[in-house]
Amino acid sequence: MKFIALIKNELIKLFSHKSTIVIIAIILAVTMLWALIDTSDFEALVSGFEDDDSNLPQTGCYIDSAKKEFEENKLRAENAGIIEGDWRADYYIALQDYTNQYYNCLDAIAYLKDPENNSPSMDFEYKEPEESKRETLIKEYEANAESFRVSIDRFWELIETNDYTSVLEDNSASAEISIKAALEWAKAFRSRLESQNATAEELEVFDLFAEDIEKYAGFVRDAYASGIKNGLKGDPVVHKEAHALSKTLSSLPSSSFSDIIGGDSFMGEYLPQSSSVKDKAAFEEELHHYQLIDADPEHETYTEYLESVREDFVAPLQKAAIVAYAFENGVSEMTCSDSTRNAYRGILTFSLFEFIALFGIFIAGNIVSSEYSRKTINMLVIRPVSRSKILLSKYAACLITVYGVAAAGLLIGWIFCGFRYGFADYFQPYLWFNGESVSNVPYIVWFLGRALLGSIGFLFLTTLAFGFSNLTKNTAVSIIIPAISYTFASAANMIISLISETFATYWPFTYVEFWLCVYNKVPILSQGDGLADVMAMLGMGAEYNLLYGAIVLIAFTALIYFSSLILFKRRDIK
Amino acid sequence: MVLEVKNISKVFGSRNVLSNVSFSVDRGEIMGFIGPNGAGKTTAIKVILGLLRPADGNVLINGFDVAKNHDKALESVGAIIESPELYPYLSGRENLMQFARIHGVGEERVRECVEIVGLSARIDEKVRKYSLGMRQRLGVAQAILNRPSLLILDEPTNGLDPSGIKELRDMLKMLASQGTAILVSSHLLSELEQVCTSACIIEKGVIIGVQKLDNFVGETAPELEPVNTYAFTVGNIEAAATLLQQKGYQFDIIDNLLFVNSIRSKIPTAVSVLVGEGIELFALEPRKKTLEESYLEVTSNSI
Known part of the structure; x- marks a missing residue:
């Protein structure tokens, strides 16, 4: 009962700070906004389909024909009832591109046949064709023009029959x-x-x-x-x-x-x-x-x-x-389409969980050190409750708060992604291939499992800040050092990997963004930046996997906590 | 004994802060813990409360060793250490509830304590708005929340006005009458004297005297019968002084009064000597040493 009372006390203290409430509100608001705003929609609203007429002939005798057909295509597409997201939009875009290229071919043919009376087409603007190759080039352009025309006609057939x-x-x-x-x-x-x-x-x-x-x-x-x-x-x-x-x-x-x-x-x-x-x-x-x-x-x-x-x-x-x-x-696979499921995991892994990591650092970095700085630690330790329970209650309060805000964020993201992209998609299964056949599980079960696994990343960071808070008794240091370590983890990890693969394999910051596991990725070498690709090409970098990363993170988390406990129990409070 | 401190020592770096400190406090006893700045009072209190680990010795509270059985030992202890620091962003009531929950004490008791210390009007304001005196009262309130059998107060009158000091004094007497053992550390010896039933004097980390405030049992005065001071009003003070000196009495002459330091049983003899030699004796009254006098005497003897 005393332990529950201690946790309750810690939660009351945490939530009595206006700063805590403000930060939580910001995190949840950003999650909601991110779920609702899809910038590609704005682009589509502004420009409609990607009607790029910049590649139409700008000179020559086909300018007007090209523009005329380009505009006719637009009208024809509207009449066909193509809407944004419709599969036919892709074909329409390709078709307009082919239209550009068709007329460029005609323009090139006209120039090659009669360079005196026609201005150079785009292809020959900066380089004159060799005289000996003119005939060959004419045949090539004619073949290409024919090919484009056939494709254009075929695409219209598909679009208008919706077949x-x-x-x-x-x-x-x-x-x-x-x-x-x-x-x-x-x-x-x-x-x-x-x-x-x-x-x-x-x-x-x-x-x-x-x-x-x-x-x-x-x-x-x-x-x-x-x-x-x-x-x-x-x-x-x-x-x-x-x-x-x-x-x-x-x-x-x-x-x-x-x-x-x-x-x-x-x-x-x-x-x-x-x-x-x-x-x-x-x-x-x-x-x-x-x-x-x-x-x-x-x-x-x-x-x-x-x-x-x-x-x-x-x-x-x-x-x-x-x-x-x-x-x-007849099911949909979330990574193939603009599915709600895909948007949901993207928003949450690249927005919510990163904020949660920093929030955890902020909360944990303050929770022990503030007792020392305010000297309220005396009033706490003289109570009839062990120091182990005092420290554990603080740690528990941190985790309850961090995971509570993460859960609230997940729920808000779920709701607002559903509003934005549709709720029905959530009921599609998660599919995976086990080497022989495909298995499925309800998406929400899979996602929550992955989210829990991914939370090991911010569990580690929260515990790290907690350890610093206990060790240094200084709130600023306890927040800044873990925050900087997290922010620059990618760059540091690259360098460490180059110097020593073994060290990188055992280094917890290699795996710190563990929530990327919802993308079946192991952090660091899967972040897609150039250096990682170079390293992969050169065969460098340690072999990481999810299980190993989870073990390293959990081991370091436990080590930090139990070291903090020993220090707190034995320390003289002067 | 409610509190037994047995041979505790504490070292900070190479400095002996406490050496072989022993004393005890019984039920209903109010012990003043006295010493100059840096004597080791607060350090000793912190060792008693488990904030510091002693290098040697142990502390028993209600029979429980603080080091080995921390929870049980501190179950019925209330304390203020130095200035009671509380959470400024919480109200006074919320601060008390923080501790009440740990002790398993309800809101009713919190209300009682608030009334005892006289903070009812301001208890729901944030502590950051409290004056020093109000914080001190709140500190006292949290110390008595769990109806402690041992109350340890380090400079409890800090910031209190005279009426507050009197209220505190009355409260301590009331608690002691109910059986609470109280250890009070203060620089205000005059205040301690009004409330304490005993005093423990510490200097440079060493206990140099433990005094029941009626008589003194210290290391420099091991007589079986306590020595008191008696004020003689005589007609011929010089003649009286000469006679008493011949008989081996210790005395001082202050303001035309002869202050004789003697055990009680030897006073009639002194009277007989004076009267027998024709010296007029107008008045004789026992005079109690102030705590300050006792403290100064003990500390000067220990140098």
């Missing part, structure tokens, strides 16, 4: 080309490995990679088959979701395979000359050249390289599996 099934059929056909190319590449590359005396282990790893490519192919084919089979005519909402999934699906081959097979202009038997999956012999020669391996090379080096290539393929494979499941079961 997304046809779109899926088109995309399926494109995907099939990439998939077949990749599968043939895999066969060809295996043959090359065998001819270069690859070891059994190396072949095994590559075989697993080739299996992944086959699985991927299966998922992509299944996804399109489901989408086409289900028949998506007519329903704009379903179209929108399907379009989002399909966009994701169609980007996967070019993004994942280009890295592996060197561009998406892969043709059948052609083996790429430049590829990030390096030719074994060339790779080992490179290692020798840079003296990274001995005269008798350890084949594990090449094996590890193949394993890392396979790891890079995990993300697109997972995505393909999930999209296939989503198509088949």
